[in-house]
Amino acid sequence: MRPITRDTLSPRVVDRVRHALRPGWSRSVITRRLASVLLVIVAVATTVTGHRGEQSRAVVVAARDLTPGHAVVADDLALREVTGGLVPGGALRLTADGIGRATVGRVHAGEIVTDARLLSPRLPAQLTGRRDARLVPVRLSDETTTSLLREGDVVDVLTAADDDRSEVTVLARAAVVALSVHASADGSLMSGRADRRPVLLAMEESAAHRVAAAGLDASLAVVMH
Incomplete structure (x- = not known):
């Protein structure tokens, strides 16, 4: 008769895998939580990577509140770095493009100035x-x-x-x-x-x-x- 030893009583690797795969309430909860955490990590990583991938662009913003019909001067405008995906169409890239033109409507301080906010042939x-x-x-x-x-x-x-x-x-x-x-x-x-x-x-x-x-x-x- 083969003697019973400690190694004989220890579960085999196959038995451990079978036990891990066996359905259970607590194991299902842990699995779902781990999956949720993993999805959150992936989403955050994707967002950060996406923002890093978008090059910042210099755009013209209003340095102060501007009233309708105001003739824009150099001190009314400033340059600011903005993430490329946040830059609206028609945004001015140079302050010289806005100087001497009149504002159409009220422009708030910090607002990105677009060609639609200034009088122009367009x-x-x-x-x-x-x-x-x-x-x-x-x-x-x-x-x-x-x-x-x-x-x-x-x-x-x-x-x-x-x-x-x-x-x-x-x-x-x-x-x-x-x-x-x-x-x-x-x-x-x-x-x-x-x-x-x-x-x-x-x-x-x-x-x-x-x-x-x-x-x-x-x-x-x-x-x-």
Whole structure:
């Protein structure tokens, strides 16, 4: 008879593997937890690797808050390194590209400056989606209406005959406000024809010609969408 030794009683490698693979509640919980931890580690590693793989780019940002219609000077802009994947389309790469141009709408300090935030030949097409769009300065007959308009508002431009206000002509439809006029510094609204400032509207080419011609000797009004 073969004597029983300690080695005889020790489980074989095959037995250990079979025991490990045998289903069990505690073993299933541990396995799921390990799998969850592994997935989290893989996700974090992928994110870090992805960000490292994206080269940083220098873009132009606003150095301070800029108001609508502000003529940009060198001190208004700064360069900042931004991860490539966070850079929006049309972002300015050089401060010289923004100096001397007027802002369209309010620009907050630290905001990346894009070509859509500054007046440019491309702005009418960007606002209207039409390649033949033009910018037209319009002086409205009602200055209160002018003060209510904000950048991005969509309006129709109308005019009426001086002798018959019931005869209204629609000169342009779905024009977009590119630059508006707000209340004066003391909070009061401007009044009087001499003090009236124009609103810059973007519209398709033929409508722009009609509005510009009518504005020479007729009163203009807008209807907001």
